[in-house]
Amino acid sequence: MRWNILITGGRVIDPFQGIDGIRDVAIDGTRVAEVGENLPADLAERVIDASGRVVTPGLIDLHVHNYTSRGNRPSVDSDTTNLANGVTTALDAGTATPAEYPHYWESDIQNTRVRLYSLVRMPDPHGPDPSSAGEVKDLITSYDTLLGVKFHHSQHFASLPMAREAADFGGGILMCEAYGAPIPQLLDWMNPGDILTHTFHAAFRFPIFDHRGDVWQKIWDAKERGVYLDIGHGARGFAFRTMEQAMAQGLKPDTISTDVHVGNIDGPVYDMPTTMSKMLALGIPLAEVFDMSTRIPARALSQEKELGSLSPGTVADVVISKIEAGEFTYLDVLHEERSANEKIVPETVIYSGNVYDGERYSPVEMTHREDAPPGFILTET
Numbered sequence: 001m002r003w004n005i006l007i008t009g010g011r012v013i014d015p016f017q018g019i020d021g022i023r024d025v026a027i028d029g030t031r032v033a034e035v036g037e038n039l040p041a042d043l044a045e046r047v048i049d050a051s052g053r054v055v056t057p058g059l060i061d062l063h064v065h066n067y068t069s070r071g072n073r074p075s076v077d078s079d080t081t082n083l084a085n086g087v088t089t090a091l092d093a094g095t096a097t098p099a100e101y102p103h104y105w106e107s108d109i110q111n112t113r114v115r116l117y118s119l120v121r122m123p124d125p126h127g128p129d130p131s132s133a134g135e136v137k138d139l140i141t142s143y144d145t146l147l148g149v150k151f152h153h154s155q156h157f158a159s160l161p162m163a164r165e166a167a168d169f170g171g172g173i174l175m176c177e178a179y180g181a182p183i184p185q186l187l188d189w190m191n192p193g194d195i196l197t198h199t200f201h202a203a204f205r206f207p208i209f210d211h212r213g214d215v216w217q218k219i220w221d222a223k224e225r226g227v228y229l230d231i232g233h234g235a236r237g238f239a240f241r242t243m244e245q246a247m248a249q250g251l252k253p254d255t256i257s258t259d260v261h262v263g264n265i266d267g268p269v270y271d272m273p274t275t276m277s278k279m280l281a282l283g284i285p286l287a288e289v290f291d292m293s294t295r296i297p298a299r300a301l302s303q304e305k306e307l308g309s310l311s312p313g314t315v316a317d318v319v320i321s322k323i324e325a326g327e328f329t330y331l332d333v334l335h336e337e338r339s340a341n342e343k344i345v346p347e348t349v350i351y352s353g354n355v356y357d358g359e360r361y362s363p364v365e366m367t368h369r370e371d372a373p374p375g376f377i378l379t380e381t
């Protein structure tokens with residue numbers, strides 16, 4: 001047998017290769033072997049019929065929290081919340097401090113089937129457990145899985161220059177929360193390849209618009225120089241009205257991510273496919289939604305040659321999804337509703353050539369309401 005798995009007859013959406021059409025995908029071991037039309041089924045050990053389905057690279061979520069072994073909020077289990085929903089690669093957005101990172105790596109990152117990268121949260125220089133930029137730089141250069149530094153909204157602005165320095169000297173990226181500081185000042189610290197997360201947040205402070213309601217010129221400048229504008233939905237980080245106002249001015253996100261944690265996994269975030277389906281509700285076409293969830297985040301991780309594509313020779317992370325038709329209503333962090341007539345539902349998830357057969361987290365009643373941002377009147381739903 002030439003191939004372990006052959007996926008036949010699906011609509012392959014692979015923006016990296018410029019493919020959007022009916023193709024077969026052959027997998028040999030941990031790698032994609034071939035993508036083509038009418039590949040011979042008798043050369044495969046296992047054939048998966050994907051007729052009527054969409055076949056894409058594994059999804060990449062650039063904002064998760066998966067340090068569960070620390071035992072306190074806000075992390076959720078990686079495999080049952082990521083992999084089970086089609087996310088084969090995820091970036092933990094600074095759940096661990098530099099001091100915690102070795103434990104996180106040992107206890108969690110090594111034991112997850114999801115390809116889990118991470119950022120460390122830069123401690124406040126005046127806080128209880130400060131780290132020097134040099135220490136964080138050494139950590140970044142010691143672990144392949146550690147890609148840079150996160151600046152969290154609760155942090156003192158004084159930690160931002162240190163985060164910048166640690167990221168630069170460690171060759172890593174800096175992720176900033178868009179409501180962490182006034183946007184123009186924050187963006188002054190961000191370089192090409194950095195990630196602005198919660199970009200379309202609920203604007204309870206530090207909005208992405210100036211006093212006239214126009215997207216700050218510095219947002220456009222940041223996008224132009226290669227800063228990624230990321231969704232990072234979370235419990236506060238995504239409002240339909242913000243994104244609509246931005247889109248009316250021509251601004252779209254670069255990457256889609258969830259910021260899924262215990263405070264939003266039972267709604268309104270739920271998971272990556274739901275977050276992606278919300279983009280459909282705002283009028284972004286399906287193929288572009290997958291581009292924002294595969295090729296572009298792979299580039300943000302500097303993994304464009306390995307991940308986020310079905311090019312022969314790349315890692316065999318593949319998702320077969322049903323695109324359900326119907327009337328679907330979605331909620332944002334303000335509990336405002338938008339509806340779409342399509343919903344992305346991953347059915348088969350393949351990671352490094354293995355079909356995922358594990359559990360999937362089942363949401364319970366939403367607890368997010370108490371955590372809603374101040375300054376907004378929530379409409380009852």
Ligand SMILES: [Zn+2]
Nearest residue numbers: 063093234259
């Ligand atoms: Zn987060």
